[in-house]
Amino acid sequence: MGLLYTKFYLDFDEDDWNQISNDPIIFQTKKENVTLEIEDASHNFYKLHFREGGKIQMFRVTGRFRLTWNDDDVLD
Numbered sequence: 001m002g003l004l005y006t007k008f009y010l011d012f013d014e015d016d017w018n019q020i021s022n023d024p025i026i027f028q029t030k031k032e033n034v035t036l037e038i039e040d041a042s043h044n045f046y047k048l049h050f051r052e053g054g055k056i057q058m059f060r061v062t063g064r065f066r067l068t069w070n071d072d073d074v075l076d
Contacts, residue, residue: 002048002069005041009065010058012036025058033075038067049075 054073
């Protein structure tokens with residue numbers, strides 16, 4: 001299970017992502033090899049490449065967002 005904290009809300013491109021749940025907030029990819037760029041709370045940058053159908057969950061925590069995903073949803 002992947003885990004990152006960020007202070008910034010993420011923008012999910014409607015061509016690449018669908019929001020499939022509001023509680024919890026979950027986004028799912030529409031196609032293969034969708035890239036999500038994230039700056040974590042420590043100002044490190046990450047590029048995650050998701051498989052088609054891959055999901056990422058976003059949960060608001062005091063002053064930041066907790067992002068989680070299944071490692072099988074991310075391309076190597």
